[in-house]
Amino acid sequence: MQGIYKAAQGMIYETMRIDIIANNLANADANGYKGSALQVTSTFDAELTQVLEEKMNVKPPSNISQNSELLVARYNIDFQQGPLKETNEIYDVGIAGRGFFGIQNVDGSTVFTRDGSFTTNDQGQLVNGQGLFVLDQSGQPIRIPNGVSELTIGADGRMFADDVEFSQLMLIDFEQNDPYPLGKVGGNLFEINDPNAQPIPLKATRGVSTIKQGFLESANVNVVHEMVNMIQTLRNFQGYQKTIQALDETVQLINDTAKQ
Numbered sequence: 060m061q062g063i064y065k066a067a068q069g070m071i072y073e074t075m076r077i078d079i080i081a082n083n084l085a086n087a088d089a090n091g092y093k094g095s096a097l098q099v100t101s102t103f104d105a106e107l108t109q110v111l112e113e114k115m116n117v118k119p120p121s122n123i124s125q126n127s128e129l130l131v132a133r134y135n136i137d138f139q140q141g142p143l144k145e146t147n148e149i150y151d152v153g154i155a156g157r158g159f160f161g162i163q164n165v166d167g168s169t170v171f172t173r174d175g176s177f178t179t180n181d182q183g184q185l186v187n188g189q190g191l192f193v194l195d196q197s198g199q200p201i202r203i204p205n206g207v208s209e210l211t212i213g214a215d216g217r218m219f220a221d222d223v224e225f226s227q228l229m230l231i232d233f234e235q236n237d238p239y240p241l242g243k244v245g246g247n248l249f250e251i252n253d254p255n256a257q258p259i260p261l262k263a264t265r266g267v268s269t270i271k272q273g274f275l276e277s278a279n280v281n282v283v284h285e286m287v288n289m290i291q292t293l294r295n296f297q298g299y300q301k302t303i304q305a306l307d308e309t310v311q312l313i314n315d316t317a318k319q
Contacts, residue, residue, distance in 0.1 A: 066302040072099065073296040079134065080289045083280045091174035091247055092278035094137045094285075136249075138239050141173075141279035143271060149210050150177040150185070152228070153276045156268030157236065158261045161194040161229030162187055162248060169198065171231065171258075173276055174247040179203055189246050194229040196260065201226045212272040216261070228270065230261035 076097045086092040143153045152175035154160075159171035177193055180186050185193040185201040192200035196216075203210065207220040216228035233239055233256055240253035251258070261268055 062306050063303055066299045066306070069299040070296055070303075072097065073292050073299065077289065077292050077296070080285050080292065083285050084282065084289075087278050087280045087282050087285075089174070089247060089278050090176045091141065091172060091276045092280065093139075093173070093243075094278070094280045095243070096135050096137065098133050098135045135238065136241070136243065137279060138236075138241075139279050141277040143274045144277055145274050147273045149272065150179070151175060151273055151275050152177065152212055153271045153274035154230070154268055155271055158230050158232045158268045159249070159258075161198070161231060161258075163192040163194055163200060164244075164248070164250075165191070168250070169194065169229075169258075170244060170248040170250050171241065172248050176275055195226045196229050198229065201228070212270060214269045214271075216270045230268070230270070231258035232261050232268075233258060 079095050079097055083094045086094075140154075140156070143155060152160075154173060154175065159173060160175060162170050162172055164170045172187065174187065176188055177185050178188075180190065183203045183205065185203060187193060195201050201218070204220045204225055209221055211219045211222075212228070213219070216230045217224055218226045218228065233241075235253070235256055239249075240251055240256035241249035242252040244250045
């Protein structure tokens, strides 16, 4: 019964979609959070054909299977900018435009974020909300000089202690940005998921971004829109469930008729 398999597949995708929506709603108040969505991209047969042609230079037969086609789903991240809110905190910074801050992960690798809610640890180093080091342009942790009475951060990320420049925030972008070659790793952090992608300094984007001290970027999640999506997803799930029940009852009726 191909109908049962297709309806069951639809239920699986709706379950995946509701998990994504729930995660978006849970992070609606998180600074710099980027919402996700589920996209059903292609059939498995078409995906397999593309992989074989690209990697093995072999074209599989056109009729791989007579069964119901399995679809391929991917999680897409919406990197659209969220609204900037003023906090007047000196270590809070928001990006108006493209780009990401560089953060040193616990394993020493560089990850990226739009969440500019920074502070200092007891050694005077600039850290994010998880205590991870905020990096400068050379990839080194930023340390705030002792005894600073006034700290300012310029529109290009340069940092000044009492009008003396001492560091500059790592601000990067990617030539590939539709979509960005990034995946979520938790804590509002992203890692590069394309081995061919290389981060480039934000200045290479020719002034399309501005750093704003005393501001934070809000999540780009529309709560009302997500609630509507959740209701639609639940209704879709129920529809698939009723379809399976109807098909199952039909099979039972056919079996009962055959026995008579």
